Amino acid sequence: MINNFKKDIKGFVIEGITMVSALIIIAIVIIMLSVIIIGGKSQLSWEFLTSFPTEGMTKGGIFPAIYGTALLVIIMSIAAVPFGTITAIYLTEYAKENSIIAKTIRFAVRTLAVIPSIIYGLFGLGFFIKFVGGGVDGMFFGGQLKWGQPNLLWASLTMSLLTLPVVIVSVEEALKTVPQDLRAASLALGATKWQTIRKVVIPGSLSGIMTGTILAVSRGAGEVAPILFTGAAYYIATLPGLSDQFMVLGYHIYVLTTQSANVDQTLPIQFGTTCVLLLLTFMLNMSAVILRYRIRKKKNR
Amino acid sequence: MSKEPSKKKNTSKNFAANSELSRIDITQKKFRIGDYLAEKIINGVAFLSITIIVLIFIFVFREAFPIFSTSKELKTAKTENIIQAAQETYGDATDQAKVKFTETYGDVADSTTAKKSIQLSTQATDTASANAAKKTYTVSAGSGSDDNKSALKTLVTTEWVPVSDRPRYGVLALIIGTFKITLISMLFAAPLAILAALYTAMFANKKMKEIIKPTIELLAGFPSVVIGFFALMVLATFLQEVFHYETRLNSFVGGIAMGIAAIPIIFTITEDALTAVPKSFYEASLAIGASKWQTAFFVILPAATPGIFAAILLGIGRVFGETMIALMATGNAAQMDLNPFTSVRTLAATIGAEMAEVVFGDTHYNVLFLIGSMLFIFTFILNAIAEFYVKGKLMKRIQGK
Numbered sequence: 001m002i003n004n005f006k007k008d009i010k011g012f013v014i015e016g017i018t019m020v021s022a023l024i025i026i027a028i029v030i031i032m033l034s035v036i037i038i039g040g041k042s043q044l045s046w047e048f049l050t051s052f053p054t055e056g057m058t059k060g061g062i063f064p065a066i067y068g069t070a071l072l073v074i075i076m077s078i079a080a081v082p083f084g085t086i087t088a089i090y091l092t093e094y095a096k097e098n099s100i101i102a103k104t105i106r107f108a109v110r111t112l113a114v115i116p117s118i119i120y121g122l123f124g125l126g127f128f129i130k131f132v133g134g135g136v137d138g139m140f141f142g143g144q145l146k147w148g149q150p151n152l153l154w155a156s157l158t159m160s161l162l163t164l165p166v167v168i169v170s171v172e173e174a175l176k177t178v179p180q181d182l183r184a185a186s187l188a189l190g191a192t193k194w195q196t197i198r199k200v201v202i203p204g205s206l207s208g209i210m211t212g213t214i215l216a217v218s219r220g221a222g223e224v225a226p227i228l229f230t231g232a233a234y235y236i237a238t239l240p241g242l243s244d245q246f247m248v249l250g251y252h253i254y255v256l257t258t259q260s261a262n263v264d265q266t267l268p269i270q271f272g273t274t275c276v277l278l279l280l281t282f283m284l285n286m287s288a289v290i291l292r293y294r295i296r297k298k299k300n301r
Numbered sequence: 302m303s304k305e306p307s308k309k310k311n312t313s314k315n316f317a318a319n320s321e322l323s324r325i326d327i328t329q330k331k332f333r334i335g336d337y338l339a340e341k342i343i344n345g346v347a348f349l350s351i352t353i354i355v356l357i358f359i360f361v362f363r364e365a366f367p368i369f370s371t372s373k374e375l376k377t378a379k380t381e382n383i384i385q386a387a388q389e390t391y392g393d394a395t396d397q398a399k400v401k402f403t404e405t406y407g408d409v410a411d412s413t414t415a416k417k418s419i420q421l422s423t424q425a426t427d428t429a430s431a432n433a434a435k436k437t438y439t440v441s442a443g444s445g446s447d448d449n450k451s452a453l454k455t456l457v458t459t460e461w462v463p464v465s466d467r468p469r470y471g472v473l474a475l476i477i478g479t480f481k482i483t484l485i486s487m488l489f490a491a492p493l494a495i496l497a498a499l500y501t502a503m504f505a506n507k508k509m510k511e512i513i514k515p516t517i518e519l520l521a522g523f524p525s526v527v528i529g530f531f532a533l534m535v536l537a538t539f540l541q542e543v544f545h546y547e548t549r550l551n552s553f554v555g556g557i558a559m560g561i562a563a564i565p566i567i568f569t570i571t572e573d574a575l576t577a578v579p580k581s582f583y584e585a586s587l588a589i590g591a592s593k594w595q596t597a598f599f600v601i602l603p604a605a606t607p608g609i610f611a612a613i614l615l616g617i618g619r620v621f622g623e624t625m626i627a628l629m630a631t632g633n634a635a636q637m638d639l640n641p642f643t644s645v646r647t648l649a650a651t652i653g654a655e656m657a658e659v660v661f662g663d664t665h666y667n668v669l670f671l672i673g674s675m676l677f678i679f680t681f682i683l684n685a686i687a688e689f690y691v692k693g694k695l696m697k698r699i700q701g702k
Contacts, residue, residue: 088345116622222524285522
């Protein structure tokens with residue numbers, strides 16, 4: 001035991017190094033959070049959140065950006081959550097664990113998760129806007145440019161592709177926490193497989209579906225790259241409809257910091273917008289984290 | 302409702318039928334249109350993600366394809382062109398620098414390169430390409446084979462000057478810039494994340510774990526535009542004050558910021574790999590007298606190396622395709638050198654910055670899609686390696702085969 005003393009000191013130092021790395025990461029998160037929140041706090045007011053930008057974007061609020069972000073994530077969720085949930089149901093309930101189909105789908109899902117977001121933007125431009133939108137224009141509008149240009153719908157659908165893997169992964173995790181006994185019991189009572197899924201499995205994993213949706217919304221609200229050229233706009237005087245370009249919080253930050261002529265003048269707005277976006281995603285993620293820990297606890301019990 | 306008939310059949314059938322058999326009986330009892338449709342839909346939708354991948358392949362490449370449409374005609378002149386291009390770009394360092402910084406200097410650069418090409422007695426081809434370039438600018442149609450010819454010719458050079466009288470699409474500078482920034486961010490993020498993961502998996506008590514893991518998850522939820530904003534406003538100034546370099550926004554700042562974005566990925570996968578190492582490894586090591594840290598570093602860490610490798614690969618993939626941080630914090634000048642304190646322009650940032658301004662169907666547009674396809678292929682391959690090679694190895698090692 002005594003000759004272990006030297007080893008202990010070395011071990012203490014090495015353990016300390018690993019701990020410091022962990023603490024550095026925590027510090028980075030805290031610094032980023034506090035800098036942005038302190039910088040944007042003075043800007044946050046009811047007026048800032050609910051009024052339009054004025055005086056060439058240098059004053060006023062960010063209401064159109066908030067509205068655009070909300071619409072974006074709502075349409076995105078409507079598209080992504082059902083499809084993501086169904087894929088997850090297939091993977092857990094129908095596919096055989098090691099079949100080629102299941103493996104391919106899993107690989108595809110993971111690939112979707114790592115494809116750079118800018119590629120989704122390119123895809124949205126090439127597929128939704130030029131191919132689908134252009135096709136619709138050609139068929140129904142006589143070649144007049146209506147859907148074949150960047151707009152809210154295409155941006156939302158592009159974003160839904162990006163968030164699809166997020167939904168699939170969290171729903172799948174939740175579906176796995178539904179005990180096998182419940183499924184067996186339901187089947188033993190004479191319910192069909194689909195009835196079991198509808199009445200037993202899905203209600204049992206609702207919180208997981210919620211988590212997936214929240215994570216997807218948070219991801220969708222924060223991403224900018226996919227909508228850079230599929231619908232986001234610098235300034236729109238009216239609130240957007242489906243076929244209009246729209247303002248988004250993230251894009252607003254990007255534009256104000258890098259594209260506008262008077263960066264210093266808009267500094268408070270930049271901090272305020274970033275603060276709003278950060279708090280929004282922060283709260284969404286926080287609730288997702290809490291929900292997920294609850295699910296895991298349930299599983300471990 | 303469905304119990305009645307099934308019971309009858311059950312009794313009439315062999316009583317010894319096991320539960321499995323009777324279950325099949327029940328499900329096959331009656332054709333239910335609702336069930337049938339639901340299962341068909343589920344089976345169909347399941348292939349959606351595969352379909353999306355295929356569609357992305359098709360559509361991103363489709364838009365990039367026109368640039369190769371003239372490659373056949375080009376073959377004869379290709380070698381000559383490449384030689385010319387190489388001489389042009391490496392010829393004059395100062396003129397190159399001018400071009401890189403701002404596109405308005407394009408004219409000056411053009412005249413000098415033109416002069417040079419007269420000296421090199423390749424005047425004929427040069428004027429041809431100059432004409433082609435003009436056409437790109439004014440007509441803005443990708444159909445002309447001359448445009449693509451000149452674009453293809455400049456593709457493997459180092460000059461990225463897409464908007465000028467004679468556009469050049471040298472992606473080499475962009476590729477080098479991307480790799481430079483990837484390297485910096487990995488040097489920053491990988492050790493930090495791996496050590497932190499080791500701490501979380503091996504040393505931390507339950508309370509620390511409950512702090513670290515949610516923090517990492519929150520960091521993973523930070524929008525990249527927020528990290529970019531932080532890098533642009535705070536980190537850039539701070540690092541400049543510490544290191545006293547010239548350009549405020551450079552690959553170093555961008556690299557650190559992207560490293561921050563990559564930390565959660567590397568951490569999570571590494572931690573998964575570390576905790577996947579069987580407990581028997583840990584216990585055996587302790588039993589033969591190794592201390593906790595020796596076990597962690599010499600037993601658990603080596604056992605999990607394939608997983609850590611995968612973590613770094615996916616981290617690289619994240620940084621490689623990161624757009625917003627690159628747009629905001631790297632300075633966005635396509636310079637080619639290995640100094641970490643100069644501005645760079647990455648592949649993804651180039652797409653993000655220029656796609657909104659190009660004319661659809663233009664050569665420039667096609668080149669941007671070509672860059673996109675490169676990014677896509679690269680991340681696809683990285684993911685495939687991480688998926689198949691590494692995981693197979695990890696499983697083998699853990700199962701002791």
